[in-house]
Amino acid sequence: MGNGAAIKRGAREATGDILVFMDADGQHDPHLIERLLSRLEAGYDMVVGARSREGQASIHRGLANSLYNRLASWMTGHRVLDLTSGFRAVRAGKFKEFLYLLPNGFSYPTTVTMAFFRSAYGVAYEPVPVYQRVGTVSHVRPLKDGVRFLLIIFKIATLYSPLKLFAPTAFLFFVMGLAYYGYTYSTVHRFTNMSALLFSAAVIIFLIGLVSEQITSLVYSKSRG
Template sequence: MRVSVVLPAKNEAEGLARTLPALREQWPEAEIIVVDDGSSDETAAVATGHGARVLSSPYSMGNGAAIKRGARAATGDVIVFMDADGQHSAAHIGQLLDKLAEGFDMVVGARDGSGQANFHRGLANGLYNRLASWMTGHSILDLTSGFRAARADRFREFLHLLPNGFSYPTTSTMAFFRSAYPVAYVQIPVAKRVGNGSHIRPLKDGVRFLLIIFKIATLYSPLKLFAPAGLAFFLIGSGYYGWTYATQGRFTNMSALLFSAAVIIFLIGLISEQITSLSYSRGNK
């Protein structure tokens, strides 16, 4: 089983100086690809110096864009994705590959509590995990972990779905579940990152991560989001109509608006469900 290791990197020269030697020592036969996402430091030079294949972008396109470039260029049967900041250890790749050999199509390294950047990030990730578990009917231990191994042909089926930003782990995980490709989790410790601080911006990316919650639902099964919302509007409309009929003896415009909203939301859910099915069908052609 040929293995390619893809590391998206933006200004991660210091992290790569620690990560790449360990990768080369423990996985000498693996193809190592560093996708330099418009770095302004010595990221590309450090990667080249350690024998990695470097794909450089003239400007930053985003973490997800780097993942897609690396996945297209990888020649291995299995692609391992890991961060370039030193948080993920080459020693844990074997655990992912061993699990993959059991028949899974994707294996994700699930972080424990100490692997979360801070309390608020840990709380948000816990919320994402619970929501995704409810949507899929499977236990999802870490929806946003960037440390994972996947069969290359399976992963490439969903490149058209992956965003250019930070939520590629969410999208790829839900896409595998949606297409009935088995996914497994293994618990791994995560080290403290080295080099520059996190590229996550609390305010801007906080809103972006909040939108991930809605994206999870619409990506996997839109009706699970739209049907309850439509039912809520219908029940509110029914209650309001009952109250106005009892007190005023009439059917009001607000009741009509609430009933109309319920129907529209439900129909949007049906259309979204069809669009989602077509999106996955495109990837399987």
């Protein structure tokens, strides 16, 4: 089924209070688990092993991950140092709250990280070295899985922070409508159907975002009530 499916199956079968995830290709040092657990004992709900730029598999992978980190930071309002790291320790009860959200593919770290931030669960990053992959070849397809990572980010943003997407989009349509109206008024001295369409789209998109934001708030208040 995929990496995410294996993670979900393992999480369901696990009986401990803390779950530790790491890649099985030799990139992560098991001796560093103690460092993650010590940060977890400090009161955090999840501790992620953050890779440095030198620890990225390639320049292209490093640039892509940097983009994901910046985009996720903007979406969540928190600084995300390593969105896609598979080396992490997490409290089992809180992790299992989001199992139904996790995809079966490679992007489970993306989903769970953003879900934890939106739920106001404590997330910490611990710098860790990453070693050369041994005995296997990466099954991540940069283009296809890169697009998939972005889609997952927008999916989670829509689910947890809808206005982060809808408000800027609505503003863009409004500016386009205003600019087009200014152009047509100066040339033909009238308000055109295209301007009306752009203004209407801006209002509709903003209202959809507003309603989605309210629904999200109700879902969270109900789940914690």
